[in-house]
Amino acid sequence: MDCQLSAPGLKQGWTRNFAKSHKPYRFGFTMISTTVIPSRKMSVHFARTLPVIVCVLALAISSLSGSVAFAQSTGRIVAIVNDEPISEYDLDQRVRFNETIRGVRMASDQLRRESMQELVDNTLKRQEANRFEMGVTQATVDENYNSMATRAGVSQEQWLRQLNDGGIEVTTIKLEVESSLSWRRVVTARYGQLIQVETEDVDRAYARVLDNPVAPTYIYEIQRILLPIESNASTQLRNTRLQEAHGIMQRINGCGSIGNATSGVFNVRTLGRQGIPSDALPAELKNALNQAGVGRPVGPGPTGDGVVIFVYCNLETIAAPVPTRDQVEEELRYDKFDRIGEQFLRDLRRDAIIEYRDPELAS
Numbered sequence: 001m002d003c004q005l006s007a008p009g010l011k012q013g014w015t016r017n018f019a020k021s022h023k024p025y026r027f028g029f030t031m032i033s034t035t036v037i038p039s040r041k042m043s044v045h046f047a048r049t050l051p052v053i054v055c056v057l058a059l060a061i062s063s064l065s066g067s068v069a070f071a072q073s074t075g076r077i078v079a080i081v082n083d084e085p086i087s088e089y090d091l092d093q094r095v096r097f098n099e100t101i102r103g104v105r106m107a108s109d110q111l112r113r114e115s116m117q118e119l120v121d122n123t124l125k126r127q128e129a130n131r132f133e134m135g136v137t138q139a140t141v142d143e144n145y146n147s148m149a150t151r152a153g154v155s156q157e158q159w160l161r162q163l164n165d166g167g168i169e170v171t172t173i174k175l176e177v178e179s180s181l182s183w184r185r186v187v188t189a190r191y192g193q194l195i196q197v198e199t200e201d202v203d204r205a206y207a208r209v210l211d212n213p214v215a216p217t218y219i220y221e222i223q224r225i226l227l228p229i230e231s232n233a234s235t236q237l238r239n240t241r242l243q244e245a246h247g248i249m250q251r252i253n254g255c256g257s258i259g260n261a262t263s264g265v266f267n268v269r270t271l272g273r274q275g276i277p278s279d280a281l282p283a284e285l286k287n288a289l290n291q292a293g294v295g296r297p298v299g300p301g302p303t304g305d306g307v308v309i310f311v312y313c314n315l316e317t318i319a320a321p322v323p324t325r326d327q328v329e330e331e332l333r334y335d336k337f338d339r340i341g342e343q344f345l346r347d348l349r350r351d352a353i354i355e356y357r358d359p360e361l362a363s
Helices: 014-021 044-064 088-102 109-131 138-152 156-165 170-195 199-211 235-251 255-262 283-292 325-351
Strands: 077-081 084-087 217-228 274-277 297-302 306-318 354-356
Touching: 077 088, 077 109, 084 088, 084 109, 088 109, 088 170, 109 170, 109 325, 138 156, 138 170, 156 170, 170 325, 199 325, 217 235, 217 255, 217 283, 235 255, 235 297, 235 306, 255 306, 283 297, 283 306
Parallel strands: none
Antiparallel strands: 077 084, 077 354, 217 274, 217 306, 297 306
């Protein structure tokens, strides 16, 4: 559905472009947990992208909640991995998780197949860890899970509410955490010597980092205003809501004025303020925000839930820290870990007995 936006420079269809602009970060969501083990130093690349990952997760959950009604999940078995079942509920949860991370609803066969393969991989990782008694304790999983709310800058209650709004169960996130932590233990124990890097390689990589400093990160602080519309609403009602949205925009003069601007408007929701890195915004939306200026609104545009207005609250500049040589060395180790771990996982897949109850999910 295209958008009709009054801010200059913002082309139609930006909601679709916003979805396309959310690309997975290199370490993905699974690395959120594996790098907070106190005994390990944090990868420089991951240290740079962690706030972005958590920010995108929190924003995507609040943006997508309620936009798609999933079919009632059941306990029907969709696959069996070495005698361990994966249910349709597990698959639906993984699909929601991936949609949230990618910032777009993609109720497609391709996404279900990708989600199914990730569930299979995570099952194999946990099985291998349990086989060698290298699984992590529930206390460790909980500690890493709880740290995610802190990194997102919200309370545990707010974090849980955001997950619930996105239809994602806490157990889904904790299973992801458990798989990541367990897998790191297994791969490190089995291939630890191969993960070491040469001093000369570290020196060259560190010199490249110093010669190519990372540009500052620009964080757009945005607050959203939603005027809900039922999916079966008439064209007249939709036009009325658009008119109401235009009226709100005319009364906005800074984020502090949102309360007064929306006063008296029926069924309007002011959603939480979010800080979004500039490279996580589609070019059309970013250009429109820049042209509108701080304190001004952009929109209105239709979404799956109704009509949305974005208010540009503030622009924050965060200087990128210069990594140390030790951090660069750790980054190189993570590169090796990724390559070795993927090869190990391919071997586990080859030797596993995997039964797909739905052939469409096999790939």
